[in-house]
Amino acid sequence: MLLSSGPDGGNSPVGNWLLAFVSAFGLVFLVELPDKTLVATLVLTTRYRALPVFVGVVAAFAVQCVIAVLFGSVLTLLPDRAVAGVVALLFAIGAFFLLREGFGNDDDDGDGENGRHLTVSFARAALTSFGVLFAAEWGDASQLATAGLTARYGNPIAVGLGAWVALATVAGIAVLIGQRIRDRIKPHLVQRVGGFVFAAFALIALWEAISG
Numbered sequence: 001m002l003l004s005s006g007p008d009g010g011n012s013p014v015g016n017w018l019l020a021f022v023s024a025f026g027l028v029f030l031v032e033l034p035d036k037t038l039v040a041t042l043v044l045t046t047r048y049r050a051l052p053v054f055v056g057v058v059a060a061f062a063v064q065c066v067i068a069v070l071f072g073s074v075l076t077l078l079p080d081r082a083v084a085g086v087v088a089l090l091f092a093i094g095a096f097f098l099l100r101e102g103f104g105n106d107d108d109d110g111d112g113e114n115g116r117h118l119t120v121s122f123a124r125a126a127l128t129s130f131g132v133l134f135a136a137e138w139g140d141a142s143q144l145a146t147a148g149l150t151a152r153y154g155n156p157i158a159v160g161l162g163a164w165v166a167l168a169t170v171a172g173i174a175v176l177i178g179q180r181i182r183d184r185i186k187p188h189l190v191q192r193v194g195g196f197v198f199a200a201f202a203l204i205a206l207w208e209a210i211s212g
Contacts, residue, residue: 020153024162028142038174039197045178048125054175056129061167064137068146069160081209088205099195102188
């Protein structure tokens with residue numbers, strides 16, 4: 001990175017705080033924008049109402065950012081194969097359920113709005129979204145980046161906040177895209193696509209676990 005000054009590099013406390021915040025936001029945003037985070041949030045938005053999905057996802061990101069900041073660079077020492085294996089299993093399970101529902105919803109095409117959202121409570125939709133994204137973020141590049149930046153700048157609050165704002169921004173983009181897709185494309189089609197994408201993520205993680 002072009003940022004050359006660490007916590008002892010002579011910058012003022014405010015300058016270092018802003019540097020750490022901007023670095024974390026920029027790096028995490030760029031890493032997560034094309035990542036599984038956006039895909040998972042998008043799929044959840046086509047399944048549940050947007051608000052509980054956003055609340056659950058943002059809460060999951062907050063917890064994961066706290067974990068990354070607390071552990072700092074220690075997270076980078078976790079066994080790569082073990083992390084990749086767990087991620088592969090989680091995405092394989094997600095792919096199974098998405099594909100099962102996606103290919104089992106053909107009879108519900110005429111249900112209109114009732115067929116687009118599961119009739120679940122706000123809390124259940126938010127908790128489901130929290131669980132999916134909390135699991136997906138383990139060992140993710142953004143988590144490792146947050147840990148590394150915390151070790152570099154020695155400013156965990158600024159780094160954690162910057163990373164969380166970046167993740168929340170990506171989630172907001174995914175929710176907006178999901179709402180537009182939901183209004184134009186039947187939910188089971190999105191579930192099928194999401195299932196195949198999750199399956200691809202599972203295969204990639206499995207390959208990393210085997211070859212790592």
